[in-house]
Amino acid sequence: MTSQPTLGFTAHFLLWFGAAVSVAEMLAGGFLAELGFARGMTANLLGHLAGTIILVLAGLAAFRQREPAVRSMRASLGARGSWLVSGLNVLQLVGWTAVMVFEGGHALSGLGASLGFALSQNAAALILGGGIALWAAAGVTGMRTVNVAAAGLLLVLCTILGVRLFGQPMPVVAPPPPGAFGRGFELACVMPLSWFPLIGDYACRAKNARTAWLAPLLGYFSGSCLMYGLGLAGALTSGSPEPTAIMLAAGFGSLALVVIALSTITTTFLDVFSAAVSTANVAPRTSLRLAAVGFTVLGTLLASVLPVERYIDFLLLIGSLFAPLAGLFLADAYLLKTDRRALTLDLPAMASWAAGFVFYRLVMNASLPVGPTLTAVVFTALLHCGLRLALPGARKSPSAA
Numbered sequence: 274m275t276s277q278p279t280l281g282f283t284a285h286f287l288l289w290f291g292a293a294v295s296v297a298e299m300l301a302g303g304f305l306a307e308l309g310f311a312r313g314m315t316a317n318l319l320g321h322l323a324g325t326i327i328l329v330l331a332g333l334a335a336f337r338q339r340e341p342a343v344r345s346m347r348a349s350l351g352a353r354g355s356w357l358v359s360g361l362n363v364l365q366l367v368g369w370t371a372v373m374v375f376e377g378g379h380a381l382s383g384l385g386a387s388l389g390f391a392l393s394q395n396a397a398a399l400i401l402g403g404g405i406a407l408w409a410a411a412g413v414t415g416m417r418t419v420n421v422a423a424a425g426l427l428l429v430l431c432t433i434l435g436v437r438l439f440g441q442p443m444p445v446v447a448p449p450p451p452g453a454f455g456r457g458f459e460l461a462c463v464m465p466l467s468w469f470p471l472i473g474d475y476a477c478r479a480k481n482a483r484t485a486w487l488a489p490l491l492g493y494f495s496g497s498c499l500m501y502g503l504g505l506a507g508a509l510t511s512g513s514p515e516p517t518a519i520m521l522a523a524g525f526g527s528l529a530l531v532v533i534a535l536s537t538i539t540t541t542f543l544d545v546f547s548a549a550v551s552t553a554n555v556a557p558r559t560s561l562r563l564a565a566v567g568f569t570v571l572g573t574l575l576a577s578v579l580p581v582e583r584y585i586d587f588l589l590l591i592g593s594l595f596a597p598l599a600g601l602f603l604a605d606a607y608l609l610k611t612d613r614r615a616l617t618l619d620l621p622a623m624a625s626w627a628a629g630f631v632f633y634r635l636v637m638n639a640s641l642p643v644g645p646t647l648t649a650v651v652f653t654a655l656l657h658c659g660l661r662l663a664l665p666g667a668r669k670s671p672s673a674a
Contacts, residue, residue: 279478285488287424288475291539292468293496294427294532296376296516297369301464302504303514305457307450310443310509316454317501320461323647325494327599328465328472329486334606335473336485342473342547343554346598349605351616354623358598359551362470363568365591366548369467370405370541370572372587376516377401377537378576383517384529395577401537402573408542409549409565423535430532431499437523438506446509452640459644463592464497466646469599471547545569589637592646597629600653608654609661621660629653 280288305313335345343362347355378398385392472489479485507519520529542565549564601622605611613619633649641648 281480282484282488285479285484286492289489289492290496291424291427292543293493294431294500294536295540296380296533297372298497298500299504299516300514301460302501303508304460305505306508307453308457309446312454313457313505314502316457317461317498320458321465321494321498324462324465325490328468329490330603331469332472332476332489333486336476336479336482339477341477341550342471343551345473346602347614348612349602349622351613351619353618356555358470359554361594362551363548366544367568367572368587369544371575373537373541374398374401374573374576377533380517380533387521388527398573398576402569404538405541406566406569408538409545409569410562423539427535430528434523434525435503438503441510443509455641455644459646461501462644462646465493466595467591469595474547474550593630593633596633596646596649597626597653600629600650601625601657604654604657608658621664625653625657625660628656
């Protein structure tokens with residue numbers, strides 16, 4: 274399953290910029306409005322910097338192995354341990370697909386009504402689901418040229434939207450409540466972390482190490498900070514975090530339809546393709562294209578029953594699962610140089626993961642200056658290093674059976 278180089282720097286940069294440009298990220302940025310513009314942008318930039326560094330370190334580790342993301346985690350967890358990551362990753366990616374299709378359909382329906390034509394939310398969701406399915410059927414390389422063009426167009430359109438939003442005076446808000454900055458930092462940090470279990474699916478295809486880490490660092494950081502910033506500015510000026518209200522308040526009109534449709538398709542394609550790759554870690558004969566199309570259909574169906582008011586809870590659940598996993602995986606890859614791929618299951622790694630999950634849930638409501646995600650990453654990394662050093666043979670690379 275070792276991957277061959279296929280992605281150059283520009284293609285990889287635009288792939289991750291396009292992944293960041295979505296209505297879900299704009300919606301999350303809108304929740305920073307309680308901080309005001311200056312504090313909100315500070316939380317946005319610092320949280321994204323921390324989360325994106327963790328993200329690209331995982332991609333670089335997968336590049337060095339030339340293995341997709343979940344398969345590269347066998348170096349920490351063993352083969353069966355990586356199966357658990359596969360299952361959890363598929364669940365979160367199908368969830369993200371449903372969130373993206375729901376939010377995109379909701380925005381398209383609302384914009385359609387404001388522009389004088391009727392389009393139900395379910396019909397809009399089906400249109401978006403069909404576009405994602407076509408993209409998935411073409412595969413990661415088959416749509417490269419279209420992806421570059423789409424990401425370039427999104428960059429232009431979002432720049433226009435940014436000029437309109439950032440050019441308006443920002444209202445002064447009341448002093449934020451205690452712990453608000455930590456919550457804002459967390460919202461920004463957890464978004465790039467949600468891509469942690471899948472960045473290696475694309476980094477392992479990069480032509481060189483610089484492309485593997487620098488392209489997604491620049492592409493995702495700039496794109497996601499931009500979308501959060503647009504959501505923040507839009508929520509302050511329009512009074513609503515909803516992307517539809519923000520775009521209408523900015524006078525974006527029909528151009529918003531293009532932004533929403535393109536951004537939903539380009540971002541959600543990465544979700545369904547990586548869900549297929551995670552499935553192939555357990556069932557190697559899986560057809561990636563057919564599985565990706567199947568996950569698109571499932572996510573589109575789930576979008577019709579999605580409780581969107583639980584969106585923040587969904588982000589926090591992702592953080593509690595993947596923040597400790599990031600801590601132990603990066604500790605093994607960069608500090609301990611551990612390789613446990615010959616094992617069926619690595620117990621110290623599973624213990625570190627479980628302890629990190631419990632730690633996250635214990636501190637998730639505490640007023641931490643950098644939120645629970647980064648705290649849990651550091652805690653789990655330190656705990657895992659301690660376990661590896663204390664247990665005889667826990668660092669050694671066992672010979673293959």
